[in-house]
Amino acid sequence: MSALYACDDDDRRRAVRVQATINGIDFLEVEPGQTALNVTFIHPLPGEVGAIPDLPELDVSQIAIRGGTRISPITVLAVSRPQPNVLRVAVDQPGDFSPYTLRLQAGPDTLDPPPGFDPTLCTIEFSFKATCPTDLPCAEPASCLAAQPPGPVIDYLAKDYDSFRSVMLARLRQLMPGWQDSSPAAPYIALVEALAFTADRYSYMQDAAGAEAYIGTARQRISVARHTRLIGYALANGNNARSFIHFNVSAAANGQTLLSGTPVLSKTPGLGADISMEQYQDALAKGALSFATMADVQLNAAHNHIAFYNWSRRDCCLKAGATRATLVNSPLLSLAVGDYLLLLQTLGVTTGVAADADPGLAHVVRLTEVVSDSDPLDGSAVLNIAWSGADALPFDLPLSAAVGADGAEIPVAEARGNITLADHGAWMPVALSPDTVPTEEPFRPCLLTPGITYARPLNTQTTTASAALRNDSAPAAPAVQLKDATGTWTFHPDLLSSDRFANDVVAELDDAGYCWLRFGDDSNGRAPTPINKFTAMARVGNGTRGNVGRNTLRHAVTVATGGAITGILNVSNPLPGSGGKDAETLAHARLFAPASVHRQERAVTASDWSEWALRYPGVQRAAAELRWTGSWYTVFVTVDRIGGGSINADEPFRQGLLQHLNRGRLAGYDLELRDPLYAPVRLRLRICLARNFSSADVRAGLLDCFTSGLQRNGRKGFFHPDQFSFGDPLYASRIYAAAMAVDGVGSVEILTFQRWDRAANHEIRDGVLTPDAREIVQLENDPNFPERGTLDLLMEGAL
Known part of the structure; x- marks a missing residue:
């Protein structure tokens, strides 16, 4: 017979049995073989x-056996359920005569009980020798120990x-019962407080050393950043x-160049369009946001408002996807080429009132072609412009409309030049602490101004x-200019590739x-010496705070980059600020x-190249093929762009995409990009027409559908390039639907x-047309290009 073991917790077992919401161990039996x-x-x-x-069922990782003096540890080999409510645990060897404890645990790295098991009934003490013959009773007699004098109470939770x-x-009060001195100046009190202060420091260092050693427990942002960098x-x-x-300017500004780095300030009451440095500094102190232009722009009053040329047409509209337009070239x-141009609606299409213009119909393009021309009909001077497909117009922009009772045609949209890009952040001197290089310890100064700009x-x-x-387009770097007698220091993500003479430095952002x-250590990067005296300039302003609304930036400081520019009438940002991102949280x-270690950062196989191409914006699908081209391998990547093209x-x-x-790309591999093949x-x-419908209307609806x-x-048509990609079949059932x-x-x-280019191959019978793996279904229905479908x-049944 196996021995029966039970603790004195009968009331707890009874409560768990009656409650029937959690489970627990009732008793344990040792089989005769003791395994x-x-x-x-x-x-x-x-x-x-x-x-x-x-x-899920309990497994080996959730059963642990601890204890023993001579035979330990005991390893659980397998678990099974031979009968209801019974878990059979097979072990690798019998234990010795000392007590052992069987414990249920949630996993191999925790002592917590599995979910749904009572914490007081998830362990049980037993002996492997319970089946050995003995004359002693099963229950141990109760014994009382003589009272011992109390020892010192040590609070190990004191931290x-x-x-x-x-x-x-x-x-002290326990050792000296008559001691009553509580004055802060008393010798014992002073000694205790000095010891407590020292113990507190060591306790923090002990906890920090253990906590900061692992990414899961590190509390400081710098520690987490270093762990992730590894x-x-x-x-x-x-x-x-x-x-x-x-920039809206007068003729006095014609020909003047607004330089890169010109500060632009958010709207501040009482300030004009072009302000002084004193006004700029006062506004910054009051919390105004500052941007700075990123490129030079040549100003011209004729670029304030540029009319579209409609070629003697009415109710014109620049369609979504447009990459070309014609402007009136007078004045x-x-x-x-390279200039930014704003295309926007200026008047409501039904009322002709500026307040009714849709502010969302505004888009900036970068010109790739500028050609002067004239209308052969009347000799009007025009300017033909074009921009990249990446800047294609995302909406239909009405250019003119008949407004009012007389139906007079008026322009409701225009283009605007004098546009430049600006990014968030204001340059200012920044102090370092400490500001001198120590002789023995590493130099780890802090920039005493928070919110340093990270820019691309x-x-x-x-x-x-x-x-x-x-x-x-690239990793963001701190906008800091750090200089000393040796020159300017360059910021890098790390110093692993820096030689011992390089003025390289790493900026690490803390939680605040x-x-x-x-700095370096004279092996990886130059180490500063006590003779170095550093000065720092930094931009301040980062994150989503810079994602300002449209028309928020209203003041320029043209004097900041040289002589003041005359003729600045108005400053505005026609589009909201975008792209600002806050620092990544530690939880994220x-x-x-x-x-991220499972993410392939090298393209080795064809599937790696396809996945790598998909990470680039604007790529819908990609297919790659590796070929031996005589002396080396060449990777041919076929790209299906979003929107086609x-x-x-x-x-x-x-x-x-090539960059x-x-x-x-691995060394020794060539790379070629190819357009997709089409089927x-x-x-x-x-x-067959339904009753009361005309053939022309239904035909127009079908052509619009397909x-x-x-x-x-505004929805994508049935044969829109984004509806199909490499090898996607065309089902007849979808056409019917x-x-x-x-x-x-x-x-x-x-x-x-x-x-179109092959004989029929039972597609109607099979109900599907399947292109090759590298082909994309195409049907443009263009009579000029029947080879495109x-x-x-x-x-x-027409009426």
């Missing part, structure tokens, strides 16, 4: 009918100054916002307007928003940094359903 234990529970176990709790002081004063995850310190600035414009560089040669606002500087880093025809997009892909479709439908562009309601959803369609029959509609 298996039968643990009986109060309620059915997980995995049984009526299980409490209703969770700070107050608790250390209390413990030591209590011990696994290639850069803790984001946020970055500043950007916004486009428009003479001086626009050039702007490529003024190739960056489109949309990419400039996204502000995600202050930057701490970490703890969650995502460990998982050729990557080779858009050089800025192509260069940006992105080169970051993952043009020939589709012919027989349409368009390769945008439908009249789309056609039947058009008003006026009574029935549909597919007469022709095949590829055709759609024929045979209308029957």
